[in-house]
Amino acid sequence: MDALYNLFNVLNNVFVNIAIAIRSLFADPHSVWANLTMDVINFIIVVIIVVLAALILILLERKIAGWTSQRTGPNRLGPRGWFQTIADALKLMGKEDITPAGADKFIFKIAPMIIFSLPMMTLAVIPYGKGMAPLDLDLGIFYFVAISSISTLAFIMAGWGSNNKYSLLGAMRAVAQMVSYEIPLLFSLLGVVMITQSFNLGVIVEAQAGLPFIVLQPLAFGIFLIAGLAELNRAPFDLVEADQEVVAGPFTEYTGLRWGLFFLGEYGNMTALAALGATVFLGGWQGPIFLPGFVWFFMKTGVIIFFMMWVRWTFPRIRIDHLMHLAWKVLLPLSILNILLTGLGIYIYRLVMGG
Amino acid sequence: MFGKGLLQGLGITFKRMVGPNITEFYPEEKPNLPIRVRSSMGLDRDKCISCNLCANACPNSVIKLTSEKDENNKKRLSSYHMDVGRCLFCGMCVEACPTKALAVTQDYENAVFEPEEMKWDMLKRAEQKGKVG
């Protein structure tokens, strides 16, 4: 039994131990050079996570789309088609890179890069396991929300830069939608912050050792999921892309790898948001000891991602005024109510416990 | 209650997700088409009496046939061409055929690379197949 426990412990701390080992190669394990090396390694790991997530999720999305409509999804390349995305990525690299005439070239070209860089920045503050946050920021949640809201800017840059009416309409929708939904998204996270008294994601996960915050904050979790879906522009809130109306919106004019970067960014953002949800509400890497912490973390992230995909392939697209009503008239009051209730709860708890 | 329909929809898609899929794996598993399917045409030269009824029935003048008299003063088919690029596959020619020499067949892989290949020489096709169709 002890041997087994030790094995789990080793597995659980395998990455932390590797990091310590690398640091110990330096004369002073906390010198500037050691920190810099670790930062570079962490950055590479985050990039790998984003790219891998996109590769897996694009395929998973197509598989789920297939399964819901009683098809098999991609099934030609590799075992049951699981290598399809790699072939698609290679194909995208071979495509011609077209910049439309009349486009604002600089903005047009820089927008997909911004979109792609955002999930790398946000995923850097997520604790993947005990002591496994690439960047252990004290303002983790604050930083996350601030960075992810930049994607609005990237969308409007893409829409404006393309010199296309559909793109412009999509970009306008993106601004209206994402700015509205950031507020309930942030407010839904505030309840947890109030309980833990910290913006640090590591501290929040530590505080969920006993029970995940979804039990204490079910309303906030619901608001988080809905607002998160809207923030990611995923169905039923995919008005920005809306193939049937504005023909992929800001992405209409993009081809080849630029378009691929948008996709990488979209799925990276999705991973980041699901990771945030798993961290804040589902207990992050906390879980029964029989699996290492990072496995628990990725499983919880996967559950949220699966839910997002399931919703996407079930629901039709929401109407634009209903979208705004939902944000301002339903989600915002509810999230404020949640903050009030949380505050009351904390007050009563302190009163009872005599804190 | 608001949201009941949403949950119901999620339930239906989940049921379909875990349920069996109904994809036909086409190039590996070829479908067995019913014998009436009009996806291709086949000619039996020996049955044909060169009556030209098929060409007359055709709405789009797809069929061009020529015949010559043999020693018994009987018409014998000498050429039979179909311009499949114009063909509607309506089956009117088959219905008009009095001797059932022309028949619909179930070959559906008719895609070709060059437009000239759409001009079918029915006599040659019949020989190549070694049977009707």
Next chain:
Amino acid sequence: MSINETEELILNMGPQHPSMHGLFRMVIHLEGETVTKIVPKIGYLHRGMEKLAESRTYAQFIPYTDRLDYLASPHNNWAYVQTVEKLMGVVVPERAEYLRVIFGELARIASHQVCIASTALDMAGWSAWSYAFRDRERICDMYEMTAGSRLTVNIMRIGGISAEPPAEFWPALQSFLDDTPEMLEEYYGIFFGNEIAQGRLKNVGILSKELAENLSITGPVLRASGVNYDVRKAEPYSIYDRFDFNVPVRNGCDSYDRTIIRMDEIVESIKIIKQALRDIPEGPIMAKVPKVIKPPVGEVYHRVENPKGELGFYIVSDGTTKPARVRIRPATFINLQMLPIVALGWKIQDVVAIFATLDAVLGEVDK
């Protein structure tokens, strides 16, 4: 231009657009996302059907009618051959009439399934789309085993029907009829019962009763505006007077009713098919018609209730083997008139939804 002035945005939607159901094009004038004017442009699929008819014999034109409203091709065949029969005074055998009703109602179900599916798809309801299309495949299979084609069926002939259904047709039809309640439940569960879909469709694109009547709109679109008018009841053709069925009427006048009324019509079609199956007699399926069809000099108009509305054929005969003039009254071409009026003031999204509920088939609009 100062910042307070705004400029109208003219958006060209179509003919290549994912939700334009073929080759429809509309030029939309936008104020923000609100539509201030719609100019429909049609004709991208014009093949000159009426002119083509003049250079074909009466029988040769039947396969062309398949290509009008290609989602319900038996109905187009039916309308055309009945018009010619009316001109010639041919009496069609009983069994052929019953088979025509069965195939016509199957086509109605298939067409309505496509309408439900494409309306769902135009709102990104992907799964709803694939379920309805999955069920439509069974009807296509039945077409295929009987007539040999899945889409352009070409099943009716002047004086009867092209082929007796094979033995395996009847069990397939029976099992399809047995499964329909489950199918409809599924469509309802995934699409019509969904609050998001209801929000998209309810109280959107109001087509008032007066406007619908004034624009001579027909079919489910008219009946969803509260007008009880169906050619099958108003002027029973074929043997429709023998069947006991209701004409579903809804009073919502909105996109939701225009779509869900098709579910009601599927139920009624099932009822008709069941009665036809019960009563169908044995006998020939073709009347005695001459090999060369030469109707007497004269002209005739005949109309049927196509899944989309009233489909009429007007034929002028000069006594030769070819019609002197054929005029087609397509249902969706006339129903499409409502789009620029009804969609004003709605958002782009709603215009797409309103257009989808019209169930326009551009093969029929452009002829």
